[in-house]
Structures are given as C-alpha cells and as structure tokens.
Amino acid sequence: MKRALPTVALVLALGVGLAACKPAPNPSSPPQGFDTCAAPALGTMQTWWDNSPFTSVGIYVGGANRGCSQPNLTSSWIQSTIAQGWKMIPIWVGPQAPCTALGSVTKITTDPLYSFLMGITEANAAADRMTSFGIQPNSFATVYYDMEAYPRDTTCITAVQNFTNGWTYQLNGRGYLAGLYSSQCSGIVDVAAIYNTAKYRLNAIWIAAWNNTPNIFGFTGTCAVSDSYWPNHQRLHQFMGGHDETWGGVTINIDSDAVDGPTYPG
Numbered sequence: 001m002k003r004a005l006p007t008v009a010l011v012l013a014l015g016v017g018l019a020a021c022k023p024a025p026n027p028s029s030p031p032q033g034f035d036t037c038a039a040p041a042l043g044t045m046q047t048w049w050d051n052s053p054f055t056s057v058g059i060y061v062g063g064a065n066r067g068c069s070q071p072n073l074t075s076s077w078i079q080s081t082i083a084q085g086w087k088m089i090p091i092w093v094g095p096q097a098p099c100t101a102l103g104s105v106t107k108i109t110t111d112p113l114y115s116f117l118m119g120i121t122e123a124n125a126a127a128d129r130m131t132s133f134g135i136q137p138n139s140f141a142t143v144y145y146d147m148e149a150y151p152r153d154t155t156c157i158t159a160v161q162n163f164t165n166g167w168t169y170q171l172n173g174r175g176y177l178a179g180l181y182s183s184q185c186s187g188i189v190d191v192a193a194i195y196n197t198a199k200y201r202l203n204a205i206w207i208a209a210w211n212n213t214p215n216i217f218g219f220t221g222t223c224a225v226s227d228s229y230w231p232n233h234q235r236l237h238q239f240m241g242g243h244d245e246t247w248g249g250v251t252i253n254i255d256s257d258a259v260d261g262p263t264y265p266g
Contacts, residue, residue, distance in 0.1 A: 022085075025053035030216055033057055033089060033263075034245075034254040035238070037068040042080055044250050049084045051248035056087035056259050061143070062129045063093035063122070065105045075134040087263035089206075089236070090130060091181065093146040094122040095163075099156035102148060108159050115159045119166020127174035137175025141264040144206050144236075149183035157190045161198070164191055168200040177262055181206035181238070185223035195229045204261040206236040214239050214258035236261045 025032040035058025040048075048054065059073060060066050078088060095106040095118060108115050126143045135141045145167055150156060168178040178200075182188050184207050191202055207219060216235050219225040240256035 022049070022055070023051065023053045025214070027214065030214065030258050030260040031055050032214060033087070033236075033257045033259045034252070035059075035089065035091065035257060036252050036254045039070055039073040039077060040252060041072055042077060042084075044252065045081050045086065046084055047248040047250045048252070049086060052245070055085070056089055056257070056263050057081070058089040058091050058144075058255075058257065060146075061090045061092060061133065062126065063146070065096060065146075066093045075132065078133050078135070082265060087259075087265065088135070088141075089257075089259070089263055090126075090135070090141065090143045091146050092122065092126040092129075092143050094125070096148055097150035097156050097186070098159050099153055100148065100150045108163050110155050110159050112158065112162050115162040116166040119163040119168075120170040122163075123167050123170035123174065123178070127171060127176055130176060135264055139175075139264065140177060140262060140266045142177035142179045142204055142262040143171060144179035144181045144204070147180060147182040147187040149186045149208070152186055152190070157193075160187060160190050161194050164202060165198060165200045168198075168202050172200070172203070177203040179204035179206055179236075179261070181236075182208060184209040184219055184225065188225055189223045192225045192229055195226075202230075204234045204236070205230050206238065206257075206261070208238045210239060210241045212240055214256075216258055216260045230261075234261050 032054055033056030034054050039059055095108045098107045098110050108118055164180055171178040180202050188205055188207050216237055217227040237258040238255050239258055242253055244251050244253050
C-alpha cells in the first residue's frame with residue numbers, strides 16, 4: 001500500500017488539473033449536469049466533456065415507461081464515459097401515478113399494500129439492471145425513480161407515498177440508494193409531506209421546477225419543500241426543460257440540472 005501512494009497522489013493531482021481546465025457553469029455553484037432521452041455516442045460525450053460546463057449526465061437505465069431506445073447504453077459505454085470524467089445519474093421510469101394524465105402508460109395501483117409491493121418489484125428490476133451495467137451494490141450508487149407530474153388527489157397521493165416507501169426499502173436492501181425525480185408540485189411535495197413519518201425515507205430527491213435558476217434550496221410558495229428536508233447533499237434540481245445546447249460544435253436536446261446530490265461514482 002505504501003508503494004501505491006505516490007501513484008494515487010499523482011492521479012489525484014492530474015484529476016484536479018483536468019477539472020480546472022473544464023469550463024465552469026454560470027453561476028459556478030453548484031455543479032451542473034444534463035439529462036437527455038437517449039445516451040449520446042461516446043464521441044459526443046467526449047466533446048461535451050472537453051467543452052461544456054457539465055460534469056454529470058442523467059441516463060435512463062430502464063423501466064416499462066422509458067421513452068427512448070438506448071442503442072449506446074451498455075456497461076462498456078458507462079465505464080468509458082466515467083473514464084472521460086463524467087458522473088452518472090441513473091434514472092428508472094416504471095409505473096406512474098394512478099391519476100396521471102399521461103396516456104398509454106402502466107400505472108401504480110391504488111391498493112395500499114400492492115402499491116408498496118410494486119415499489120419493491122421496481123426496485124428489484126432497477127437493482128438487477130444496475131448490476132448488469134457493472135454498477136455494483138454498496139457503491140453509494142443512487143437510482144432516481146422518474147415519477148412524472150400528476151394531478152393530485154388523496155388516493156393518488158397515498159399510492160405514490162406507499163410506492164416510494166417500497167422503492168426505498170428494497171433498493172436500500174439491495175445495496176443501492178433510492179432517489180425520486182418528480183415535479184415540485186406533485187411527487188416532491190407529496191414525499192416531503194411524509195419526510196418525518198415515512199418508514200423508509202428516500203435518500204435523495206430530484207426536483208423538477210423550471211425556474212431557470214440552479215438553486216438547491218428555497219423552494220417556497222404553495223408547493224414549499226422545507227430546506228431542512230434532504231439537506232445534506234441530497235438534492236438535484238432540474239431547472240430548465242428541453243432545449244438545444246451546442247458545445248464543441250455538437251448539439252444535444254437536454255434538460256439542465258443543478259447537482260448537489262449523490263451520483264455515480266460518488
């Protein structure tokens with residue numbers, strides 16, 4: 001181990017140097033990332049790493065309601081992209097809220113027990129997929145469940161809350177952290193409502209609030225989320241919806257994210 005220390009120190013020093021050359025986002029804090037429907041080609045990822053301010057990328061690893069095919073997304077792609085310097089934000093798009101306005105999607109049941117069990121089922125599928133991609137358990141990797149915005153009623157809210165309890169319980173049991181991506185005014189405010197009472201509290205949240213500001217805290221108003229909830233580097237914020245950005249001459253349609261929550265590798 002002692003003989004290896006100089007090599008580790010050199011790698012760390014080089015890593016700091018490479019990070020210093022990367023363009024900084026404006027504002028520069030917190031770090032920023034992007035998500036896009038299909039994983040871009042490795043060459044595109046390298047160009048964006050070299051020229052963009054982004055340091056993390058959302059990848060749709062699976063789920064029955066995933067919208068795009070993923071011809072590039074393999075374990076080799078993940079390892080190669082990480083080697084370029086990127087952090088991964090794995091996303092799982094399974095059954096949606098029972099009151100969703102989205103058509104032709106699988107939905108969570110309103111039965112309290114079975115909605116919890118559906119969360120367990122989705123967590124097992126997500127954990128299996130993560131392992132198949134070489135993202136091993138107990139590596140602090142987080143899978144963010146994509147629960148799209150939904151009109152809220154008591155039955156629907158309870159179903160989502162029960163589902164996320166099952167999702168968290170089983171993902172944690174499989175050695176992964178459990179996150180939730182959703183609209184501030186539906187999924188996020190509903191899991192925030194049980195922050196202090198949930199038997200299995202989510203490890204991280206990803207707030208969709210398109211205010212064009214990369215804030216991590218300060219979500220107030222009718223859909224307030226207390227700054228004391230998920231306060232310890234447990235938040236991502238999707239602050240801008242679908243738009244084109246061009247870096248190094250390569251254009252991708254992306255959502256923009258402020259990233260102060262767990263990514264892989266950590």
